[in-house]
Structures are given as C-alpha cells and as structure tokens.
Amino acid sequence: MRMNFLNIGFVCSGLFLTPFIGSTQDLMKQSKPVNIILMLADGVGINQMSGSLYQYNHALLVEKMPFIGLQKTNSFNSLNSDPAAAATAIACGVKSFDGALGVNMDSISIPSIVKIGADNNMKTGVVTTASMTHLSSAAFWAHSPSYNNEEYIASQLAGSPLDLIIGGGKKFFTDRQDKKNLLEDLQRQGYQTLSILPEEKSFPMGDITKKYAAFTAFDLPLTVMEGRKYLSSAVSFAIDFLNTKDKKNDGFFLLVNSAQIAMGAKLNNPDYMLSEYNNFDETLEKVLDFAERDMETLVIVTSAFETGGYSVNPGSTREKLQHEFTGKTTTGTLVPVFSQGPGAIIFTGFFENIDFLPRLKALFGWN
Numbered sequence: 383m384r385m386n387f388l389n390i391g392f393v394c395s396g397l398f399l400t401p402f403i404g405s406t407q408d409l410m411k412q413s414k415p416v417n418i419i420l421m422l423a424d425g426v427g428i429n430q431m432s433g434s435l436y437q438y439n440h441a442l443l444v445e446k447m448p449f450i451g452l453q454k455t456n457s458f459n460s461l462n463s464d465p466a467a468a469a470t471a472i473a474c475g476v477k478s479f480d481g482a483l484g485v486n487m488d489s490i491s492i493p494s495i496v497k498i499g500a501d502n503n504m505k506t507g508v509v510t511t512a513s514m515t516h517l518s519s520a521a522f523w524a525h526s527p528s529y530n531n532e533e534y535i536a537s538q539l540a541g542s543p544l545d546l547i548i549g550g551g552k553k554f555f556t557d558r559q560d561k562k563n564l565l566e567d568l569q570r571q572g573y574q575t576l577s578i579l580p581e582e583k584s585f586p587m588g589d590i591t592k593k594y595a596a597f598t599a600f601d602l603p604l605t606v607m608e609g610r611k612y613l614s615s616a617v618s619f620a621i622d623f624l625n626t627k628d629k630k631n632d633g634f635f636l637l638v639n640s641a642q643i644a645m646g647a648k649l650n651n652p653d654y655m656l657s658e659y660n661n662f663d664e665t666l667e668k669v670l671d672f673a674e675r676d677m678e679t680l681v682i683v684t685s686a687f688e689t690g691g692y693s694v695n696p697g698s699t700r701e702k703l704q705h706e707f708t709g710k711t712t713t714g715t716l717v718p719v720f721s722q723g724p725g726a727i728i729f730t731g732f733f734e735n736i737d738f739l740p741r742l743k744a745l746f747g748w749n
Contacts, residue, residue, distance in 0.1 A: 513551025
C-alpha cells in the first residue's frame with residue numbers, strides 16, 4: 383500500500399506559531415513565483431533577533447511572514463560551518479569543505495542559483511553591506527577553493543551572469559597586485575560602473591540596457607553606526623532596475639546580504655551587531671511592500687550561519703540588555719528561515735542548507 387506522508391510546518395501569526403499539516407503532494411501544488419528575493423542576515427540566529435526586538439522595542443518585520451522553517455548549517459567537515467561553505471551550500475546546493483566558495487569537495491565549480499536563474503532568462507542582482515567579493519555574496523557568482531583570495535574572486539565578476547551588483551571593495555578591482563584595472567573589463571562586458579557614497583540614499587538609474595556595478599566603498603563600507611545609509615535605498619533601486627530590465631516577465635533573482643551583522647558578532651560587539659540587524663529589518667520592509675504589491679515574488683529571509691553564540695541573559699530589561707557571547711566564530715546552531723509569497727510553504731519544517739537550490743529548481747521546473 384502506498385503511504386502518503388504528512389509534512390508538518392508552522393504558520394506565524396503575530397508572535398505565535400500555529401501548525402499546519404498537509405501531504406507532500408499538496409506542498410508541491412503551490413503556485414509558481416516569478417521573482418525571488420533572498421535576504422541573508424549573516425550571523426543571525428533566533429537570539430540575535432531577540433536582541434534586536436528588545437533593544438529597539440518594536441516588532442520585527444519577519445513577524446509578518448507567514449511561513450517558518452529551520453535549516454541545518456553544517457558543512458561537509460564541520461558542525462560549526464565556515465561561513466563560505468555555508469553560503470556555498472545555499473547558493474549551489476552542495477556540502478563542501480570549510481573555506482570553499484562555489485566549489486564542491488573536489489574544488490570543481492558548481493553552478494549557483496544566480497547561474498541557473500540567468501540560464502532560464504532571469505535577471506540577477508546582488509546588494510551587500512560588505513565588499514562585492516565578500517564570501518556570503520560571492521558564493522552566488524564566483525568560484526574559489528579559498529574565500530580569502532578576493533582579487534581572484536573580483537576577476538570573475540566581468541564573466542558572471544549578474545546584471546547588477548552593489549557593494550564595497552573597489553580596491554580588489556583597481557588596486558591590485560597584478561596592476562590590472564578590472565573596471566575596464568567590466569565596462570567591456572557591458573557594465574556601467576559607478577562610485578556611490580556610503581551615506582547615499584539614492585542611486586542613478588543610468589542606462590537600463592547595460593549592467594550595473596556600483597561601488598559603495600574602496601574597502602569595507604562603513605558600519606551603520608559610522609553613517610552607512612545605502613542598504614534600503616540600494617535594495618529598492620535594485621528591485622526597480624531588475625524589474626524594469628525584465629521586459630519579458632521571466633523574473634529576477636535578487637540577493638540582499640547584510641554581512642556586517644556577523645562582523646559585529648565576531649567582535650562580540652552587541653551595539654554593532656544589533657544596529658546592523660535593525661538596518662536589515664528596515665530594508666525588509668521595502669522588500670515586503672514590493673512583494674505584497676507584486677503578488678508574484680517569493681521572499682526568503684534567513685542566514686547561512688550563526689556567529690558568536692549570542693544570548694540575552696538573565697537580568698535584562700527593555701532599558702538595558704545583559705548581552706553575552708560564547709565565542710567569536712560560527713556555531714552549529716540551527717537558524718530560522720522565514721518566507722512568504724508563491725511557493726513559500728516548501729521552506730517550512732527542518733531541512734538542510736543544501737535544500738534551498740533543489741527546492742527552488744523544483745518550484746520553477748528547472749533542470
């Protein structure tokens with residue numbers, strides 16, 4: 383007799399979780415989205431969200447998202463996954479070794495969601511609060527056995543399928559050991575290249591027939607506490623740019639990477655960490671507003687890993703939190719996955735970090 387297994391997930395209603403139960407067949411009948419916006423809040427687990435909720439004393443935007451899952455973040459050889467391997471797992475659907483960026487255990491390049499989406503006529507983009515070559519976003523468009531070689535990673539951007547990229551790290555393109563000016567390579571490949579101040583709140587549309595690369599810093603962009611303000615406006619701009627460029631309604635994929643949350647956690651600096659998450663949350667409001675108007679966009683909010691083993695300790699009040707970290711590296715804790723829009727229900731329950739890509743491929747009918 384054929385068994386019909388049940389999938390049990392959770393629907394978020396305010397601050398409470400209520401279960402839903404349905405068959406595997408029911409889950410796969412969900413409507414197909416046109417666009418995907420994946421938002422990665424580096425280093426964030428439930429406790430970082432708790433800290434932001436209490437420190438800033440307002441509801442988090444993820445509370446509005448109806449579906450919740452939990453992902454396992456380990457790499458092939460470590461429970462406390464290296465951030466590069468964790469990002470590679472989400473981007474490329476493979477467990478790899480620590481330090482790996484877009485490659486498998488044999489250091490062979492693996493196509494990412496950006497490449498597969500572009501092969502299926504999607505427009506693709508990345509916005510990051512770190513360098514363009516930083517591991518969490520670079521895993522989606524570059525390939526390297528070591529995430530530390532950022533000049534090598536930068537050399538791959540001109541040949542990537544990205545239509546848009548916004549972030550820092552201009553030095554990896556212009557102030558290189560090989561003396562090459564990679565901005566010229568980008569321009570030959572159809573990119574318009576711009577420099578934007580980190581406190582900027584608007585981006586020039588430029589030539590919509592070209593690709594778009596906007597540098598927000600020579601090295602690492604400023605922190606929020608130092609005056610960086612571009613994330614929300616950059617994401618709104620990226621959505622408009624990709625949506626306008628998508629003339630045949632083939633859809634777009636946009637990665638939004640708030641990388642400096644993990645940098646604050648790694649320094650065990652709660653104000654740095656939580657201010658960056660609050661900025662991420664403000665940006666999510668723009669994304670959800672678009673998705674609710676568009677009705678064809680799948681939004682996924684998660685992290686590739688948790689950093690610092692952060693907790694809000696006993697004795698905390700809303701006026702003063704008692705912050706505690708157990709370390710300065712990634713941990714093996716599960717991280718939450720919030721989703722909404724067409725197909726969002728398939729990202730509920732417990733699953734591996736390598737499951738994002740095959741689930742998206744099944745949802746879109748990609749080979």
